[in-house]
Amino acid sequence: MVAKTKHFQPNNLSNDFLDTLLYEAYYYYDLPGLAVEIGSGSDGTAYRKSWGVKNIQTKEPLRPNDIFHMASLAKLFTGTGILKLWEQGMLDLDAPVAHYIKEFHLGDPLSDKITIRHLLSHTSGMPDVTDYHWDKPETDRDALMNYAISQEMGNTRLLWPPDENKFSYSNIGYDILGLVIDRVSGCSFEDYMRDALFEPLGLCHSTFFTPDRDLSEICAPHKKNPAKQTVVMPHYPYNRIHAPSSTLTSTIEDMGRWASLHLNRQVLSSESYRVAWTPVSTVPNNGEKICLSWFAREQNGAVLYGHEGSDDGFRSSLWLCPDLDAYVILCANISDAPLKKISKQIFGEICPQST
Numbered sequence: 001m002v003a004k005t006k007h008f009q010p011n012n013l014s015n016d017f018l019d020t021l022l023y024e025a026y027y028y029y030d031l032p033g034l035a036v037e038i039g040s041g042s043d044g045t046a047y048r049k050s051w052g053v054k055n056i057q058t059k060e061p062l063r064p065n066d067i068f069h070m071a072s073l074a075k076l077f078t079g080t081g082i083l084k085l086w087e088q089g090m091l092d093l094d095a096p097v098a099h100y101i102k103e104f105h106l107g108d109p110l111s112d113k114i115t116i117r118h119l120l121s122h123t124s125g126m127p128d129v130t131d132y133h134w135d136k137p138e139t140d141r142d143a144l145m146n147y148a149i150s151q152e153m154g155n156t157r158l159l160w161p162p163d164e165n166k167f168s169y170s171n172i173g174y175d176i177l178g179l180v181i182d183r184v185s186g187c188s189f190e191d192y193m194r195d196a197l198f199e200p201l202g203l204c205h206s207t208f209f210t211p212d213r214d215l216s217e218i219c220a221p222h223k224k225n226p227a228k229q230t231v232v233m234p235h236y237p238y239n240r241i242h243a244p245s246s247t248l249t250s251t252i253e254d255m256g257r258w259a260s261l262h263l264n265r266q267v268l269s270s271e272s273y274r275v276a277w278t279p280v281s282t283v284p285n286n287g288e289k290i291c292l293s294w295f296a297r298e299q300n301g302a303v304l305y306g307h308e309g310s311d312d313g314f315r316s317s318l319w320l321c322p323d324l325d326a327y328v329i330l331c332a333n334i335s336d337a338p339l340k341k342i343s344k345q346i347f348g349e350i351c352p353q354s355t
Contacts, residue, residue, distance in 0.1 A: 013038065013349060018047055025342050026051040032222045032230050033062035033333045037256040038346065040325045041263030045256055054333070055220035056230055065251050067205065067218045068331040069237055070316045071309030073255065074208065074248035075174050077193060079120050079293025081181050083272045084196055090184050093117045093275075093292075100180045103149045108157040116180065118162045119173040120292040121280035125158035126170040132242055134235040134312060139211050141188060143240040144179040167281040167290050171245040178244025189244055201261060206250040210238040218249060219333040221313020230334065237311040246311055252329050259320045259327035277305055299344065302351040308340055317343045326350050 018038070026034040033052035039045040050062045085091045091100065093116045098104050105111060110125070118124035138146070147153065159168055178189040185192040190209040198206045207213065221233040238247055261267050268276065279289035279296055288297040294305040306319030317339035320327035328346050330339040 013046065015047065017349060018346070019049075021345060022049065022342070023051060025338075029337060030230065031332050031334055031337055032056045033066075033219060034337070035062060035064055035066065035068065035252045035331045037064075037252040037327075037329045039256050039260060039327055041260045041327075042325055044260060045253075048252065048256070055232065056222060057220070057232055062219065062333075065205070065253055067213070067249050067251055068316065068333065069210075069218065069221065069311060069314040070248040070250050070255070070331070071237075071246055071311040071314050072171075073250075073307055073309045073316050073318050074244065074246050076258075076293050076307050076318070077197060077208075077248060078174050078177050078181070078244040079276070080267060081193055081196060082116060082120060082177055083268055083276060083292070085181065085184050087269055087272055091116060091180070093120070097176060097180065100183050101148060101176070103145075104176065104179075105154070106156045106158065107154050110158050110161050113162050115162070116177070117280075117292070119170075119177050121290050122167050122169050122173060123165050123281050123290070124162050124170065124173050125160045125164070125166070125168065126173050127156065127159055128169055129171045129175075129242065129245075132237065132246070132311075133239050134237045137239040139240050144175065144182060144189060144243070147241040148176060148179050165281050167283050171242060174245035175242055181244070197267075201257065201267065203250070203254040203257060205254045206248065208243045208247055208249075209240075210236070210247055210249055213249060219314075219331075221311075222334040223313060224334075224336075233313040235312070237313060252331055255318055255329045255331075256327065259318060259329060263320055263322060263325055263327065299347050300351040302347075304347065310335070315339050319343055319347065321347070321351065324350060 022036055035050040038047040048064045050064045052062050054060045054062045054066055097114050098112055114124045181192050182189045193208050222230050223233050225231050276292045279291055281290050288295050296305050302321050302323045304319045304321045309316035315332045315337040317330045328343050
């Protein structure tokens with residue numbers, strides 16, 4: 001852990017360094033658009049800028065307050081929504097999922113042993129989604145329930161028993177958590193997230209229900225074609241059956257507020273943060289740990305908590321460091337943008353090697 005005497009002050013991070021690093025990342029990685037915010041819990045936003053365009057066809061400049069599809073950063077919100085219900089005594093993290101969704105059964109008898117905690121920590125043994133059907137989105141109120149009892153779920157088998165506590169990333173697990181929120185709260189997943197998190201926390205540009213937005217307001221999704229040219233993707237990545245795992249749309253300003261509130265322990269109770277940030281299992285191949293929703297890693301002796309997001313046409317990255325009271329958020333409107341690499345470079349300046 002980094003000593004408190006090395007407390008980071010974001011305003012002391014060189015803007016010239018950041019401008020050069022981030023412009024070069026935008027330029028050399030050939031990104032259509034890149035938005036960045038850096039700040040702290042105590043001092044708020046220290047740096048917020050954007051480069052490039054919102055849509056390569058219209059050439060509309062990307063502004064720092066433009067809306068991005070946040071992809072898997074959605075899971076941090078879904079996990080927090082579950083912990084809110086746990087704080088209120090409305091659910092038990094170690095209860096089987098089937099206790100809350102009686103209809104939930106995979107094509108595997110061991111699925112009855114999957115708990116809420118297993119889903120939060122990607123240790124249920126459930127596989128990942130293979131086709132999000134972005135080209136055939138469902139938008140009706142019963143989409144999550146229909147997904148939970150679908151033939152796709154009925155044919156799903158576990159990779160291993162849940163009690164082996166092995167990590168395997170599963171968007172399916174988080175979509176089922178969204179249905180748990182629906183059942184326990186008595187309102188739709190999207191309405192609960194709005195009423196329990198977005199509105200109370202002042203995240204006024206955030207929603208899980210993309211049909212409420214005019215798609216022209218959101219950054220367009222891009223990819224590289226076979227000729228390595230940047231083009232707009234034919235389908236926007238939205239499907240209500242994957243809302244809890246993937247469909248948050250927001251701005252870096254809202255994400256910065258979200259990170260700052262967590263640094264100040266203002267979203268959950270102290271006990272909930274202890275639970276949420278306690279490692280549960282090891283992530284193979286990269287040295288990270290999975291906690292409850294949050295991934296944890298060390299960089300130069302400092303512990304960071306965060307998440308990466310990746311969907312067709314978008315990348316996102318959010319990491320915060322309670323040791324140094326700092327956060328870094330990046331969003332790009334193209335697949336395969338190396339945002340985690342860029343984030344690590346920034347934290348390399350924020351968390352210089354201890355001596």
